[in-house]
Amino acid sequence: MKIAIVGLGLIGGSLAKAIKKNTQYMCYGLDIDKQAVRSALEQEAIDSEITADKLDICDIVIISLHPVQTIDFMLANKDNFKKGGIVIDTCGVKGAIVDAVEKPLADAGVEFLGCHPMAGREFSGFSYSVDNLFEKASFIITKTDSTKQQVLDTVTKFAYDCGFAKVVVSDTKEHDEIIAYTSQLAHIVSSSYVKSPSLMRQAGFSAGSFKDLTRVAKLNEDMWTPLFMMNKDALVSEIDHIIEHLQEYRDAIGSGDKESLHELLKKGRELKELSNKHLAELTKEN
């Protein structure tokens, strides 16, 4: 099978390295950044560079660009993909991407499937890519009413071949709602956390919890701005939830209400434990 990766950044580069490490597939790369292509060739993450007009030799093309560029590239190149071939993306939102490209690609005879490899680092670019980024990660596939079973099977097998721990089949609505909570909200909270006037006083006074809460504040704003905007409703709802809950703690502390504070903290601990238990059970089942 021949694979092409369009966009050799952190995710595209790591996918290329995972493919070459774990599979026998031919892997082609395309990037407007020629240094990324050279590095990918030098590090044997790709077998060869490819141009857009040659993409029709590939069975699976992975578009691993920022959200807007992902849509633009697919629409501009819809006639360059192999007829009956598969095109997937790797964006962190799915509704806006799938809505924009599924129909035009189908009309061009191409099978599109929205995908989301659930891993990342607080760094961008090929130079940070690693061959084991996805070892413990989920590969989420969002199927639609038009998705063919054979396409789903091929992409599922491909993800496991690359070394993903688990393939999760979802739909765009479910994906975007849950991702707003598990990933997007985390970035918003972390980015808000570092805005306290106390930030520059923390040296020597912080331990693991501060580090954990602020790690992803070091984000790529060019990528995250469109991701957040494309998932506005779900994300606003999650931000509203956490503000509402923070306000409860604030009021209990501000008014010296020990019993309420104790209850809020206890409930939080119990929820965290329940969620850990649920996760452990699901992991055992699989």
Place this chain on the structure above:
Amino acid sequence: MKIAIVGLGLIGGSLAKAIKKNTQYMCYGLDIDKQAVRSALEQEAIDSEITADKLDICDIVIISLHPVQTIDFMLANKDNFKKGGIVIDTCGVKGAIVDAVEKPLADAGVEFLGCHPMAGREFSGFSYSVDNLFEKASFIITKTDSTKQQVLDTVTKFAYDCGFAKVVVSDTKEHDEIIAYTSQLAHIVSSSYVKSPSLMRQAGFSAGSFKDLTRVAKLNEDMWTPLFMMNKDALVSEIDHIIEHLQEYRDAIGSGDKESLHELLKKGRELKELSNKHLAELTKEN
């Protein structure tokens, strides 16, 4: 030198193990939980059990109980400590503790110093204690106008002997303000984070950021409730700050204002990078 540890929980137990691993000091233990004492003896974390009326054989007594019990124990036993000996605590707030015990202990001829070993785990009790908990940690000492230089020197040497990476001398006001941000707010945010209705849907849809943001939600509410209450003003101010900032992101996203959102995220990234750089410079200096 003879050391006693009152309270063989996660912190007291880890201190005992660090003392026996890194120093030649005799280490005595006291706990109302007899199983903790037995385990500490079996694991050679303490040389011997000690009773409160024998504490005057020890040069340094470390009170490692929850905040209210810390104060109660010190006041009830002020005449049991060695005259001229040193008593320290390990609580996560310092103003309320120091205000309550410094004078009574001084009147009883005992040198009290408020301390805070900056490490923890999301588990409680001796069975989770480890001998390397403090290897990368700061040991914060809060001195007051009454603190004698010789006491400061002795406790500083003791902390380095135990294996702490760094001793930070502060005062109760500075400590409590910064800790409200670096540690207490992290626990409040994490505890609020898990209260979204999306919590139980996250399996398969989460990566490192969700794990990081929710790790410390698994907290001990019996310990944290008084810690938060004893640091009410600083903590309320930090919660207000983060709510205010979250609201800015929420408004930018809700109104579709890409430029403002991009600017908010960029500023957050820059602050995080600045804080990392500041930390790296301080580490280099020391």
